[in-house]
Amino acid sequence: xxxxxxxxxxxxxxxxxxxxxxxxxxxxxxxxxxxxxxxxxxxxxxxxxxxxxxxxxxxxxxxxxxxxxxxxxxxxxxxxxxxxxxxxxxxxxxxxxxx
Numbered sequence: 001x002x003x004x005x006x007x008x009x010x011x012x013x014x015x016x017x018x019x020x021x022x023x024x025x026x027x028x029x030x031x032x033x034x035x036x037x038x039x040x041x042x043x044x045x046x047x048x049x050x051x052x053x054x055x056x057x058x059x060x061x062x063x064x065x066x067x068x069x070x071x072x073x074x075x076x077x078x079x080x081x082x083x084x085x086x087x088x089x090x091x092x093x094x095x096x097x098x099x
Contacts (some may be wrong), residue, residue, distance in 0.1 A: 012036045013097055022055040022063075023048070032058070035091075037084035037098045039069065042076050062090050 017032040021044060030044040040056070048054070052068045056078065064087065070077040080087050088095035 011098055012041075013094070015094075017058050020057045021046070021048075022057065023052075030056070033075070035094070035098065037080075037087045037095065039066070039077060039079040042078060043074055044076055045074070047071075048076060058091075064090065 012034045013036070015032055015035045017035070019030045019032050019042065021028045021030050021042075023046075028044060028046050030042045032040045032042045034041045042056070048068050048071065050068050050071055054066055054068075055063055056066050057063045065081040066078040067081060068076050069079045082090070088098065091098070
């Protein structure tokens with residue numbers, strides 16, 4: 001997991017945001033612990049494999065296609081499939097703090 005931290009492309013903001021994971025026709029509750037313009041660290045009680053695709057939503061209106069980049073101890077690192085500029089506009093003022 002150390003290499004994931006070294007390869008970060010943008011700043012991280014510690015957060016505690018409820019989120020929902022959409023995997024096909026199933027939805028699961030998750031909690032985001034940190035956020036950047038390129039991805040997030042989330043806690044999810046579901047074993048998704050590295051490379052799995054899904055849509056994560058924050059505050060029921062911010063839907064972002066994502067991919068699992070790492071899994072460890074019940075946490076997952078995810079990579080947003082949208083560009084950093086698009087993620088920044090989705091998050092508004094929070095996105096401004098992630099630059």
